[in-house]
Amino acid sequence: MIIKVPNYTFTLNENTIIPDELVLFMFLFKYKNADNEIFTSLNLIGAIIKFQKGNDRKNRPFIKNVLLSLQNKGLIMTNVSEDTSSDDIISGSILNVKDKYIGVKSNVFDEILKSDDFIRSKLKLYIYTYIHGSANNGRVVDLKTLSVMCKYFDSVKSYSVSAIARLINEMDGKFIYKFSGKRKGDSLEQESNRYYTHLDSDKMREYKQINNKKKKVIDKNKVYYHCTMEPFTIAEFKEKIRDDSVNWQKYKPDTKVYRDIDYDDYELYRISVDFNLDESFNSRCNKAIDSLKKNMSVEIPWNEWEERYLEDKKLSKQTEE
Incomplete structure (x- = not known):
């Protein structure tokens, strides 16, 4: 199954999707029915996704607020409201996925999120989806822009450039593939790094050759x-x-x-x-x-x-x- 995330949600503006919203949107998309309809509850979502670790009393209200935010951004249309209780059936539908979208395989969604550390895994999912949206021509990642997009929910605070860079490096060779920019002539200036989420056989061979050289340097x-x-x-x-x-x-x-x-x-x-x-x-x-x-x-x-x-x-x- 392909989970479809609208391209425009990764455009930097007031409606930019942020990590917590992306996780919940993709979850709803994965479990919608054949008619594009959503039937769920705060209890059901909370039993699967722990936005607030170890505290259901905080987790369920948090999920409700993320749902309301997705609704305000025009990504879903449901009956959820401030008065929705934990047991109430939430019904509705996914919106805005007919045209240009980023298609993420549901098994990739599952594999990235299976980590016990939800904060890191949700950021990895966000980074992967962002890079995957480059049509696999190799994405140049502006870490400062990506950091701004990776906001804490309902806050002006963002995850730091340092944290994002660390996670990108951790994912290299697993979910994404990094090709370092080449030096420009004899100067210290370097072309931008490019990142892929899938490599054809020739590109994979090139990637392995580059990383074998890196390992030799690291060993020495x-x-x-x-x-x-x-x-x-x-x-x-x-x-x-x-x-x-x-x-x-x-x-x-x-x-x-x-x-x-x-x-x-x-x-x-x-x-x-x-x-x-x-x-x-x-x-x-x-x-x-x-x-x-x-x-x-x-x-x-x-x-x-x-x-x-x-x-x-x-x-x-x-x-x-």
């Missing part, structure tokens, strides 16, 4: 794997911190004013501290941080960045385990 070098970054050696990390995109103690064009650092800069610094990769870089960053903290005219969310880094680090550890 000390490799670190953390947060948003690809596997890297110490030498590659030191090359990265010299890159012009890293803002630590670099001037804005034609001025003597230092560039504004951002979370990506902070993450590089924290990775270097965690793994003791470059003492000189660590020292330089520490001095800059001390100076910036004393400058009352500069507001930098240090605590927020640290919490975000630790959250990503925790997810990284879970992924490796």
Whole structure:
């Protein structure tokens, strides 16, 4: 069976589908009848999908709110309302799947969601569906855009770029296939990576050849794997911190004013501290941080960045385990 998700739901706007909504929409699509009709209840859905782990009193109201959101976005039409109780029969139909859609096999839906960690599995399903919508010509993934789309339900907060990148790397070779962008001539600039959800025999052969080469490099070098970054050696990390995109103690064009650092800069610094990769870089960053903290005219969310880094680090550890 093919589960059909309308293409327009992955367009970035106020009606963009988010991970919790996608899981429930695909669930409803899978179990609708031959006439495209839905017959279910909050109890039935809650027995199968645990949006709120271990707490049915929270899980059922959460499911009802996701159903109402899907209805408001024009994806389903049902009799669900604020007054719908856990035992009430919910009836209705799926909408907007006749024309352009992303077709996901129901067995892929089942396999991705079978993990005990629902947060990670629902994000993997979202990432897979997003990449699958490229008509398998290879999708260029803008991690910041994808992060914005991966919002917590009923919240302005999104899952971090770091978390999304980690899950993409974890899925590589299982549900998706990554082809790293080639270097542009002799420069450090790199073409965008491309991701596929299916490979023909020639493309699969190319993928295996590329990954065999990667394994040989990994076998020969000390490799670190953390947060948003690809596997890297110490030498590659030191090359990265010299890159012009890293803002630590670099001037804005034609001025003597230092560039504004951002979370990506902070993450590089924290990775270097965690793994003791470059003492000189660590020292330089520490001095800059001390100076910036004393400058009352500069507001930098240090605590927020640290919490975000630790959250990503925790997810990284879970992924490796």
